[in-house]
Amino acid sequence: MGGIVLALAALILGGGCSMFPETRQRESVHNPFPQLKRVAILPFYNQSNEPTVDTNLVTEKYYAALQAVPGFEVLPVGVSKAQWLRYAMTYGEPTTGADFQSLAKLMGVEAVVVGSVTDFDAFYPPRMAMTVQWYAANDGFHTIPAGYGLPWGTDAEKQIPKRIAREAEFELARSQLATQTPTPAAVGVPSLPVESASGEYVGEFGTEFPADSADEYTGEYAAEFTEQYPGEFAGDGFVFDGDQFVNEEIAAPMPADWPDATDFIPDPPSPVRPTVIASTEPVLMHTKIYRGDDPYFTKRLADFVETGDDARSSGWQGYLKRSDDFISFCCQLHIMEMLESRGGADQSDLILRWPLSRY
Numbered sequence: 060m061g062g063i064v065l066a067l068a069a070l071i072l073g074g075g076c077s078m079f080p081e082t083r084q085r086e087s088v089h090n091p092f093p094q095l096k097r098v099a100i101l102p103f104y105n106q107s108n109e110p111t112v113d114t115n116l117v118t119e120k121y122y123a124a125l126q127a128v129p130g131f132e133v134l135p136v137g138v139s140k141a142q143w144l145r146y147a148m149t150y151g152e153p154t155t156g157a158d159f160q161s162l163a164k165l166m167g168v169e170a171v172v173v174g175s176v177t178d179f180d181a182f183y184p185p186r187m188a189m190t191v192q193w194y195a196a197n198d199g200f201h202t203i204p205a206g207y208g209l210p211w212g213t214d215a216e217k218q219i220p221k222r223i224a225r226e227a228e229f230e231l232a233r234s235q236l237a238t239q240t241p242t243p244a245a246v247g248v249p250s251l252p253v254e255s256a257s258g259e260y261v262g263e264f265g266t267e268f269p270a271d272s273a274d275e276y277t278g279e280y281a282a283e284f285t286e287q288y289p290g291e292f293a294g295d296g297f298v299f300d301g302d303q304f305v306n307e308e309i310a311a312p313m314p315a316d317w318p319d320a321t322d323f324i325p326d327p328p329s330p331v332r333p334t335v336i337a338s339t340e341p342v343l344m345h346t347k348i349y350r351g352d353d354p355y356f357t358k359r360l361a362d363f364v365e366t367g368d369d370a371r372s373s374g375w376q377g378y379l380k381r382s383d384d385f386i387s388f389c390c391q392l393h394i395m396e397m398l399e400s401r402g403g404a405d406q407s408d409l410i411l412r413w414p415l416s417r418y
Contacts, residue, residue, distance in 0.1 A: 088398040
């Protein structure tokens with residue numbers, strides 16, 4: 060028995076790594092938005108400090124990557140550019156959300172893609188930053204946040220990548236804080252009395268009150284404020300503590316448009332069409348910078364190259380030396396990240412490859 064064990068050990072050690080296959084993940088995505096099927100890509104802008112960036116090449120690479128995603132029909136780049144030039148000569152170059160929405164209607168597509176290269180360096184480590192915005196022809200479509208359509212509240216929630224969950228939480232917090240941000244032109248909300256430099260209290264219109272009458276004024280002000288806003292501050296125990304109105308018995312009212320986690324879950328079908336609330340904001344937006352020395356980027360690049368059928372022997376490292384290949388993968392990864400974070404990720408395929416030395 061001892062001899063058999065030693066023989067097996069020698070066989071395994073002699074075979075080295077050839078006894079075990081190399082594992083790779085083949086990621087794939089699809090279009091999770093059936094209402095945004097026909098898409099046109101406008102010529103990319105160069106907003107970087109590198110004047111030699113070939114924006115035509117970037118546009119073509121983005122087109123090729125998007126056309127390869129199931130569920131999209133992308134207008135040819137030449138047709139999109141011709142339509143864009145015709146619109147610019149007639150109405151001026153489109154610059155606003157409303158302009159891009161009008162252009163999308165003119166082109167007969169459901170969305171136009173407006174992209175720009177904001178940073179680029181072809182030398183190692185290569186670097187490319189992109190900002191891409193999608194504008195829907197229908198102004199009733201609103202911004203789709205990262206995290207929308209993901210399996211929140213289910214057993215599959217634990218499978219959501221941490222980077223996507225973190226991005227979704229950040230966007231939720233950002234939209235919530237937007238409802239709490241003061242506006243510079245708030246009209247009709249009375250200001251609270253504050254103490255002036257002279258030790259007197261200043262009222263809503265700058266009227267000063269003697270310090271010894273502050274308690275009386277505060278009580279009258281609180282009563283008036285409660286009467287003016289009965290639905291929000293009704294009940295006993297509503298007092299002014301010197302800084303703000305406090306009622307420990309009544310929970311603070313929430314804004315009517317307060318965003319919460321349920322906004323990530325699509326609403327069920329409705330028997331009637333929703334009321335149109337016009338918007339000129341992009342429905343999709345993704346900004347990212349890619350570096351050739353970033354472990355996350357090189358890991359996804361290696362998986363992409365090693366699970367493909369690229370016959371060149373340079374492997375994924377060769378993509379970092381060839382600008383066109385580097386730009387191509389940046390465009391593909393940019394699209395995949397945008398769709399993955401909004402419910403467009405398919406189940407990845409596990410690829411097992413044995414080294415040639417095994418045979």
